[in-house]
Amino acid sequence: MKKTLGILIAISIIVGGALWAKGYYNNRYVASETYYTQVPTDEVNKDSWLVDDQGKKQVKGKMYKLVGYDKEGNKRDFSFAKQGTAKDYYAPGAYIKISASKTISLGETTINKEDVPAKALEKIEKEGTRK
Known part of the structure; x- marks a missing residue:
């Protein structure tokens, strides 16, 4: 027993x-969710470094902290990095499609403005994407 x-x-x-x-x-x-955002048009692309939690330089790249909106206009904050130099960063004003799980961003892709769902585009234009 x-x-x-x-x-x-x-x-x-x-x-x-x-x-x-x-x-x-x-x-x-x-990936279970898709969000859309735009790099602020006044964003400046210059070479920079990604840093760890202690502030030590790791690799060249840029950290993005943006607000994304799903096709229904629901808001979510995102933080993701783009490695490389200034020429590799997202262009100011670029629209980005974010593939996300419930907890993290899994990948980002630049898209055309026409590919952003209407409710998400409305929120991007009205409320902005700065975090």
């Missing part, structure tokens, strides 16, 4: 852990 109970508890722990891990993975790494 004790052996069976121990086996059931062990199986429950393993199954529970697997379900938790799957949920964590899906929430963090599976």
Whole structure:
């Protein structure tokens, strides 16, 4: 009886852990949402460095902190980096489509203004994208 109970508890722990891990993975790494934003038109592109939590230089690049809107106009804050030099950064005024999980940005792509859903474009033009 004790052996069976121990086996059931062990199986429950393993199954529970697997379900938790799957949920964590899906929430963090599976794209489930799309947002749209615009790089502010007054943004200045000059060579800069990405830094770690202690302020130490890591690689050349630029950190973007922008507000994105989904196709319904719902707002969400985003932070993402673009590695390289000034010529590699997003152009001022560029529209960006963000593929996101529930917790992080998974990838960004420049798009044409015409490809931004109407409600998102309305919010971008009315409320802006600065965080």
